[in-house]
Amino acid sequence: MFRKLFFGKNDSSKDAFDLSLGYSRLQEFKDYLINRNFEIFEDTYESLNWDEKTLLNDGIGLNENLSEEVFNWVNQRPDSYVANLFAACMQTRLAWIARTAGLGINVSEKRAIKFAEYLESAFDFLKKADEINDADAEVCARMVRVCMGLGLENDVTESYFNAAVEIEPNHLMVHLFMINYLSPKWYGSIEEMHSFADNCMQKSNCTLLIVLKLFAIVEEWVYYDMINEKEKKKQFFADASTKKMVYDLYDKYYSPKEGTLMEPYVFNYFAFLFYMFNEKSLAHKLIEGIAQKGIIYPWTYIGVNDNLQLQNLIRQS
Secondary structure: OOOOOOOOOOOOOOOEOOOOOOOOOHHHHHHHHHOOOHHHHHHHHHOOOHHHHHHHHHHHHOOHHHHHHHHHHHHHOOOOHHHHHHHHHHHHHHHHHHHOOOOHHHOOHHHHHHHHHHHHHHHHHHHHHHHHOOOOHHHHHHHHHHHHHHOOOHHHHHHHHHHHHHHOOOOHHHHHHHHHHOOOOOOOOHHHHHHHHHHHHHHOOOHHHHHHHHHHHHHHHHHHHHOOOHHHHHHHHHOHHHHHHHHHHHHHOOOOOOOHHHHHHHHHHHHHHHHHOOOHHHHHHHHHHOOOOOOHHHHHHHOOOEHHHHHHHHHHO
């Protein structure tokens, strides 16, 4: 259907950021997986909305404690596109664990090799999933992330992004993966990142995509630290035009008709920015409204790594 370019058991603490954002059916699918009810898992997955699929992939596919179960599944059902998709997500997770979150120059050669091996395996799983079923945006979305890690050319990565949005125009995760690819710490620039956010928001009537501009603002601030532009970083959140931009976006935001399970991404980014603007009461209101649904980024940039720390930060501010 779509033209794409190919190249060559213990859960964490209750306070940890939940990648599934508290998805209500997560345990149901974990039980299917652990009890080897693979066909039921696959059939039920097919009935989900795109935001549910995203959160399920994050909640199970990115949970390394379930790696044995996921790989057992794909080994038993190699022709299941769903099994291949989740195996790819798991390999991607293992790749990032092997690499660590450090800057590229600080990643050892041994870790870099392991990172590439896991991602190449993820690529193969996703390619097979796509060949079996090219109508699930999740497959294309996850491929964007893999392309970023492997450093594939922009046209390859864009081919998957375009295929995903042709299936689901407002698929939030593929947009977030693509803007990350275009960030200056990966393969783009501040200008490309902001341009992508502006274009996507202009084309869509889904206000979920406002988070792309918030992401771009935060990542610009982070980049100034990376390149040792200390004064730009120090003054960044004192800039009146940046503050006005965020307030204007906040006034424009309203809950979308689809993809509502992804709204915590929007509220987390708004809360982070308002916190950095010293608008603590508004940040507090937003975080209290999505209790226990904090996300890793952008909070980790200021040393907040779980929901308890996030709640304490907001309450003490």
